[in-house]
Amino acid sequence: MTLMPTAPVHAQLDSCTTGVSPNSAARGSDTSFGFGIFNSNDNPIAWLQVTRPSGSYVTLESASASGWQGDITSPDTATFTLGNLPKNYSQSFGVQAMTQNADGGPVNWTVQVSDDPSGTNPITCDGDTSLMIATQPSVINISNVRVTEVGVDRVRVLWDTDVVSTSKVDYGLDTDYGQSTSTDTALVTSHSVLVTGLTASTGYHFMVTSTTPADGGTVVSGDNTFLTADVAAISAGGGVPGAKVPTGGTSVGGGQVTTPTGVPTESTPPTIAITTQLAGTYKAPPTIVGHAEDNDKIAKIEYSIDGGKNWLPADSVVQGATTTGTGKKKKTVANAGSVTFSFTPVIVDEGNFVVLARATDPSGNQATTDGIVLVIDRLPPRFGTSVVTIGPQMIEPVTDGTLELPAGIDYKVSVSLVGGPVTVGIRAQIGAESGKIFSLTKSGEANLWTGILSFETAGRYRLTGEATDGAGNSAKRLLATVVVVPPVQVSGNARDLKSVRATVYNLSPETHSWSVWDGSPYGQHNPQSLDDKNKFSLLLPAGEYYLKLAVRGSPDTITRSFKVDRPTPLTGPMALSKPFGLRLGPLSLVWPWSSLVAPPVGKGTSGTKSINTPVGSRLPLVGLATTAGNQVSPVDWYGKPTVLVSIATWAPSTAEQLSALSNLSGNSDVNVVLVAGQQRAETVEAYLQVAGSKLEVACDPDGLLSDTLTIPGTPALYFIDRHGIIKKVMVGTRSADDILTELGHL
Numbered sequence: 001m002t003l004m005p006t007a008p009v010h011a012q013l014d015s016c017t018t019g020v021s022p023n024s025a026a027r028g029s030d031t032s033f034g035f036g037i038f039n040s041n042d043n044p045i046a047w048l049q050v051t052r053p054s055g056s057y058v059t060l061e062s063a064s065a066s067g068w069q070g071d072i073t074s075p076d077t078a079t080f081t082l083g084n085l086p087k088n089y090s091q092s093f094g095v096q097a098m099t100q101n102a103d104g105g106p107v108n109w110t111v112q113v114s115d116d117p118s119g120t121n122p123i124t125c126d127g128d129t130s131l132m133i134a135t136q137p138s139v140i141n142i143s144n145v146r147v148t149e150v151g152v153d154r155v156r157v158l159w160d161t162d163v164v165s166t167s168k169v170d171y172g173l174d175t176d177y178g179q180s181t182s183t184d185t186a187l188v189t190s191h192s193v194l195v196t197g198l199t200a201s202t203g204y205h206f207m208v209t210s211t212t213p214a215d216g217g218t219v220v221s222g223d224n225t226f227l228t229a230d231v232a233a234i235s236a237g238g239g240v241p242g243a244k245v246p247t248g249g250t251s252v253g254g255g256q257v258t259t260p261t262g263v264p265t266e267s268t269p270p271t272i273a274i275t276t277q278l279a280g281t282y283k284a285p286p287t288i289v290g291h292a293e294d295n296d297k298i299a300k301i302e303y304s305i306d307g308g309k310n311w312l313p314a315d316s317v318v319q320g321a322t323t324t325g326t327g328k329k330k331k332t333v334a335n336a337g338s339v340t341f342s343f344t345p346v347i348v349d350e351g352n353f354v355v356l357a358r359a360t361d362p363s364g365n366q367a368t369t370d371g372i373v374l375v376i377d378r379l380p381p382r383f384g385t386s387v388v389t390i391g392p393q394m395i396e397p398v399t400d401g402t403l404e405l406p407a408g409i410d411y412k413v414s415v416s417l418v419g420g421p422v423t424v425g426i427r428a429q430i431g432a433e434s435g436k437i438f439s440l441t442k443s444g445e446a447n448l449w450t451g452i453l454s455f456e457t458a459g460r461y462r463l464t465g466e467a468t469d470g471a472g473n474s475a476k477r478l479l480a481t482v483v484v485v486p487p488v489q490v491s492g493n494a495r496d497l498k499s500v501r502a503t504v505y506n507l508s509p510e511t512h513s514w515s516v517w518d519g520s521p522y523g524q525h526n527p528q529s530l531d532d533k534n535k536f537s538l539l540l541p542a543g544e545y546y547l548k549l550a551v552r553g554s555p556d557t558i559t560r561s562f563k564v565d566r567p568t569p570l571t572g573p574m575a576l577s578k579p580f581g582l583r584l585g586p587l588s589l590v591w592p593w594s595s596l597v598a599p600p601v602g603k604g605t606s607g608t609k610s611i612n613t614p615v616g617s618r619l620p621l622v623g624l625a626t627t628a629g630n631q632v633s634p635v636d637w638y639g640k641p642t643v644l645v646s647i648a649t650w651a652p653s654t655a656e657q658l659s660a661l662s663n664l665s666g667n668s669d670v671n672v673v674l675v676a677g678q679q680r681a682e683t684v685e686a687y688l689q690v691a692g693s694k695l696e697v698a699c700d701p702d703g704l705l706s707d708t709l710t711i712p713g714t715p716a717l718y719f720i721d722r723h724g725i726i727k728k729v730m731v732g733t734r735s736a737d738d739i740l741t742e743l744g745h746l
Helices: 231-235 653-662 681-691 736-744
Strands: 017-021 024-026 030-038 047-051 058-064 069-072 077-081 090-099 104-108 110-114 130-134 142-148 155-172 184-195 203-212 217-220 224-227 251-253 271-274 288-293 300-304 316-324 331-343 351-360 366-368 372-376 382-390 403-406 410-418 421-429 436-442 448-454 459-469 474-485 488-491 501-507 514-516 543-550 557-559 562-564 572-575 580-584 587-591 595-597 624-626 642-647 671-677 697-700 716-720 726-731
Touching: 017 488, 017 572, 030 110, 030 572, 047 090, 058 077, 069 090, 142 203, 142 436, 155 217, 184 203, 203 410, 203 448, 224 436, 271 351, 271 366, 288 351, 300 331, 331 351, 351 421, 382 459, 382 474, 410 421, 410 436, 410 459, 421 448, 421 474, 642 653, 642 736, 653 671, 653 681, 653 736, 681 697, 716 736
Parallel strands: 024 130, 403 474, 488 572, 557 595, 642 671, 671 697
Antiparallel strands: 017 030, 030 090, 047 077, 047 110, 058 069, 058 090, 069 077, 104 130, 142 155, 155 184, 155 203, 203 217, 203 224, 224 448, 251 271, 271 288, 288 331, 300 351, 316 331, 351 366, 351 372, 382 410, 410 448, 421 436, 421 459, 436 448, 459 474, 501 514, 501 543, 543 557, 543 562, 580 587, 624 697, 642 716, 716 726
């Protein structure tokens, strides 16, 4: 008897959870809708179909999803085939659609799935798929949001609109803001608002609002961030970013009188003027001259290059003389009340420097000149090392060179630059959009600028550094590619969602016991409640965890334990557990047991290598001075496997990496090279002495290698073969054994 082959049996799926974003769209807009799907079934999902709301609310244009073929199969439906979504995994499916040019809704999309590639026995997914189409009285577009004049307690916020409108800034320590400036009712397209009363060295969130009072149109920017200046950075002297005082000219002062200690003999202040015309730019500090006069005499002359915060004595002060009579009766007498002076400012960095001079008489009366900007410009701005951190944890790139971060969390970014920049920002862009700019402020460390990054929506962002120096030179460079993943989206009974408390537990490697993870060092709350869209965001450092969603009066939802070996976001949909029970006629018994579910951990990013990954390139053959007084060049390292370690003395991880490299320095079969980018030899040498390290470091103060050593993070290890070709890049501290293993592959 011959058995006939039978077709494979496809069991109907039990359940499906979905959600759509956005839930509302402007009329007549071309909008991308994302449908998140979580598969809790034993069988994989092999077919998915999205049906537009009934009526003519939207016109479908295209469909796409990673690993699937998306097609518009009818005017009403978008169908996804030739893909596979396994059990306990989630994925987003995209549909591009044009909304109707009229208000409408709410209406609902329909999402169906099947385990059969041909779509038999489909089931309809639960979740919020509502859509509202609404009009706005007046469409106002905001662009070019930025901050300038960053101080310890104030910033100026600027933005542009395409319609004349009012100006207001909301600001605070998080996206709840809590404080607002008064509304400037002037109707303008170029907006400028001064925000005062801030705290030094603090990250702030802000958004700007513009309205058209005539028709009630209002537009609010997305969330933006800035970091106020550090008191130590300003008091340390040096360049003053964004200085707005006039350049050039003679400046005479006489009204800034300091009351002397003790009893003054008189109260008339001196006068003082700088006569040097500081026009244009200088590659090195020029000698500056001036004169001062007093009704008694001049006791001392001082100068400042940081707007009056710190003072140094003038290099030369020469008393004037008074001549009377002629011929044999001619008589010259020294005049202590009139002096000329000169000084050459002590400046080692580039930038804008506010130069002042002041005169003091014996009674303590003082006079100070107005500020004059001296622009030192030897190099154009040049970007170096960039690091993104959350608390003490550096975010290391994943295998394709990108940074993976969840939306809704604040991150600190630090970037080194040379070339005397006075304004620095990071532009975050998706695709061809203009993006938004995160403004950076100068840190207390030389050449270091810091700021706050925060992303509202998921997507693949390019982070481009933009800088301008005092001479008007500008520079741009791609710093990193960031994949921002969506927060965890929780679904379930609406009543239950209101009381959900999400708590992460971690396993102590020392005690092997579970406890509530302390998120405060990482700037995060744990536990936390859901937001108004039933979402929460968390980024976990390396460790072992589980997640519990506690619901008042219902069973807890608990994930299986999971391990992460790097900072990893929680992301994707998560459904609350349904109570288990038994119905016997009119009676029902419910067991208050918790169920174990899959953790909402991303599968990681995919795609081609980041364009700023330098594998396959060579280092430029430039000469570098070392902390031992030697001169080296990349050509000196040819012939042996080489590990080049890019370090920064301002990064906490540097000390740990130096300790590991000390064990390799005596290995004659390999080259172990340390390079400190955009740092002077004397700075690095002082750091090595404090750290107790005897390693020799090549210093690149002008950033000659910056364009090649572009990986975000420090320390960055570049493994170079005998021919000088970069073969592999690793970011983060590595042990001596790990480094030797990689060198053995070259």
